[in-house]
Amino acid sequence: MISVALPKGRLGNKVFDIFAKVGYDCDEMHSDSRQLVFTSEENGISYFLVKPSDVSIYVEHGAADIGIVGKDILLEYEPDVYELLDLGIGKCRMCVAGMSDFKDNPDVALRVATKFVNIAKSYFKSINRNIEIIKLNGSIELAPILDLSDVIVDIVETGTTLKENNLAVINEFLPISARLIANKASYKFKTEEINTIVTKFSEELSK
Amino acid sequence: MSDNLNFLYNDELLTLKLRKLYESAGFKKFRMSKFESYDFYARNKDFLHGQRIITFSDLNGKLMALKPDVTLSIVKSADNAAGRQKLYYTENVYRESKDVHEFKEISQVGLEVLGDIDLYQTVEIIILAIKSLLEIDPDAILDISHMGYTEGLLDCLTDDIALRAELHKLISGKNAHDIVKLANSNSLPMNPVNTAIGLMVSKNSNDEAIADAVANALNARMQGAVKEISSIYEILKAQGLEKHIRIDLSVTGDPNYYNGILMHGYIHGVPRDVLSGGRYDMLLSKMGKDCTNAMGFAIYFDALDRQLHKKTADDTPVYILYDESSDINTLVSLTETLREQGTFFNAVTSLPCDAKSKIYKIKGNTTEEEEL
Numbered sequence: 137m138i139s140v141a142l143p144k145g146r147l148g149n150k151v152f153d154i155f156a157k158v159g160y161d162c163d164e165m166h167s168d169s170r171q172l173v174f175t176s177e178e179n180g181i182s183y184f185l186v187k188p189s190d191v192s193i194y195v196e197h198g199a200a201d202i203g204i205v206g207k208d209i210l211l212e213y214e215p216d217v218y219e220l221l222d223l224g225i226g227k228c229r230m231c232v233a234g235m236s237d238f239k240d241n242p243d244v245a246l247r248v249a250t251k252f253v254n255i256a257k258s259y260f261k262s263i264n265r266n267i268e269i270i271k272l273n274g275s276i277e278l279a280p281i282l283d284l285s286d287v288i289v290d291i292v293e294t295g296t297t298l299k300e301n302n303l304a305v306i307n308e309f310l311p312i313s314a315r316l317i318a319n320k321a322s323y324k325f326k327t328e329e330i331n332t333i334v335t336k337f338s339e340e341l342s343k
Numbered sequence: 344m345s346d347n348l349n350f351l352y353n354d355e356l357l358t359l360k361l362r363k364l365y366e367s368a369g370f371k372k373f374r375m376s377k378f379e380s381y382d383f384y385a386r387n388k389d390f391l392h393g394q395r396i397i398t399f400s401d402l403n404g405k406l407m408a409l410k411p412d413v414t415l416s417i418v419k420s421a422d423n424a425a426g427r428q429k430l431y432y433t434e435n436v437y438r439e440s441k442d443v444h445e446f447k448e449i450s451q452v453g454l455e456v457l458g459d460i461d462l463y464q465t466v467e468i469i470i471l472a473i474k475s476l477l478e479i480d481p482d483a484i485l486d487i488s489h490m491g492y493t494e495g496l497l498d499c500l501t502d503d504i505a506l507r508a509e510l511h512k513l514i515s516g517k518n519a520h521d522i523v524k525l526a527n528s529n530s531l532p533m534n535p536v537n538t539a540i541g542l543m544v545s546k547n548s549n550d551e552a553i554a555d556a557v558a559n560a561l562n563a564r565m566q567g568a569v570k571e572i573s574s575i576y577e578i579l580k581a582q583g584l585e586k587h588i589r590i591d592l593s594v595t596g597d598p599n600y601y602n603g604i605l606m607h608g609y610i611h612g613v614p615r616d617v618l619s620g621g622r623y624d625m626l627l628s629k630m631g632k633d634c635t636n637a638m639g640f641a642i643y644f645d646a647l648d649r650q651l652h653k654k655t656a657d658d659t660p661v662y663i664l665y666d667e668s669s670d671i672n673t674l675v676s677l678t679e680t681l682r683e684q685g686t687f688f689n690a691v692t693s694l695p696c697d698a699k700s701k702i703y704k705i706k707g708n709t710t711e712e713e714e715l
Contacts, residue, residue: 216615220518319614320609322614324486324609
């Protein structure tokens with residue numbers, strides 16, 4: 137039995153559809169029940185849906201053998217897991233954005249609001265820019281509007297929210313996509329089962 | 344004899360079993376004090392992977408540290424003139440717990456061999472690592488790798504230290520897709536990149552892993568590494584240990600310290616490695632020691648905690664219930680008899696709510712037995 141941590145939401149649904157297509161369907165997942173864990177004994181798989189940023193925690197701590205998670209989460213939290221496949225779906229970009237009339241003043245520390253503290257720190261370190269981090273947990277776009285920060289570092293999918301709020305992308309520095317990760321110990325004991333899933337996934341995705 | 348050890352907790356029992364295993368192979372117990380001069384760790388902070396250390400001032404104002412590691416202390420005390428030293432330890436170390444951002448006391452058991460390490464010594468250490476794991480889980484797996492193979496492969500790719508570190512991380516994370524991206528953006532030669540990707544693919548058997556490694560060895564360093572790992576594997580196979588071994592050359596370690604065989608042990612029910620170790624000649628030369636080789640491993644009891652405490656020590660003693668009316672001589676006679684028999688007992692005036700065992704009730708000078 138392989139346990140899979142899926143991110144709640146659009147990406148999770150999309151990934152489950154692929155699982156179902158390649159032979160890991162689970163009837164319980166199609167029902168509208170309030171169940172938290174969905175198991176298909178015949179296909180040897182069980183799924184649970186968790187907050188996207190928690191997927192890597194479930195996998196690293198062995199509660200799930202494998203999981204699907206965005207590269208942003210992997211870079212931010214650096215969990216000790218195997219990253220076996222780039223699914224090439226759930227694509228977006230990690231960007232620096234600011235008010236559309238923003239002009240950088242290199243003499244003062246740049247105030248950066250973000251959920252992704254480590255990613256932001258390492259990006260600005262790589263370009264030798266002195267910054268102050270303001271850690272926020274949501275509605276990041278509000279920070280430059282209220283002058284809480286000069287810029288934000290966040291994920292941009294379509295850019296619509298930015299535009300509607302008179303914000304603009306200053307720099308795209310990291311492409312993001314969904315990755316299939318595995319717990320290191322689970323991989324030792326369930327190598328074949330996990331590799332079969334990886335192979336079937338990459339075949340399906342390359343169609 | 345074994346019945347009399349029922350009171351031991353599993354971690355205590357495991358420590359004793361491991362001590363017996365190591366003592367029986369000629370290893371001597373290494374004893375050390377709980378603290379060391381802070382300077383010593385500051386000089387070797389790379390080896391500790393940036394671990395925070397608990398420091399305090401001694402009576403002369405000198406900055407001291409509670410030990411975060413045992414290997415460094417063993418290497419420091421290595422006596423060059425003493426020839427080969429085979430040491431084991433059961434010690435507590437003090438490290439930062441990343442999860443809760445607090446210091447933790449961690450119990451560690453391990454062994455080190457310092458001095459000339461030949462093929463036999465290497466095999467003995469690996470066998471002891473496997474046997475140690477088997478004391479915990481009969482289906483345990485020991486990953487075996489060789490730093491020489493990945494380092495040799497990286498020699499074919501780049502000299503850039505930062506890029507090598509990035510490649511190390513990707514190879515040990517089995518991240519083939521990002522290696523391709525990194526190779527493209529840095530114009531790395533594709534042949535060694537493909538070898539790196541091939542390393543990450545799990546093989547159906549150890550023989551296949553070795554055959555693949557032989558076929559893809561691109562330079563003398565890689566050839567030397569695969570030759571060593573292959574001869575070790577043949578010996579372990581002859582001893583019927585192959586099902587507990589996984590040859591996985593994508594496993595890497597810190598190249599500043601490790602230079603040969605690398606080991607990581609896994610057991611069911613624990614999400615991370617519970618044993619790790621390898622050959623670390625580089626640490627010796629960094630610390631200015633004359634002895635040429637060093638190899639060892641440590642078992643992390645903090646990772647095993649939950650697993651070992653699933654089964655608790657025999658905690659259902661016989662209860663003796665007494666009150667003010669009980670004859671004290673009858674009570675003491677009974678406890679002495681039980682002690683003589685080796686039965687565990689607890690004399691109480693009221694029963695705990697979870698009591699499930701036999702009870703002796705002392706009423707006056709008579710004793711009544713009752714099963715719960």
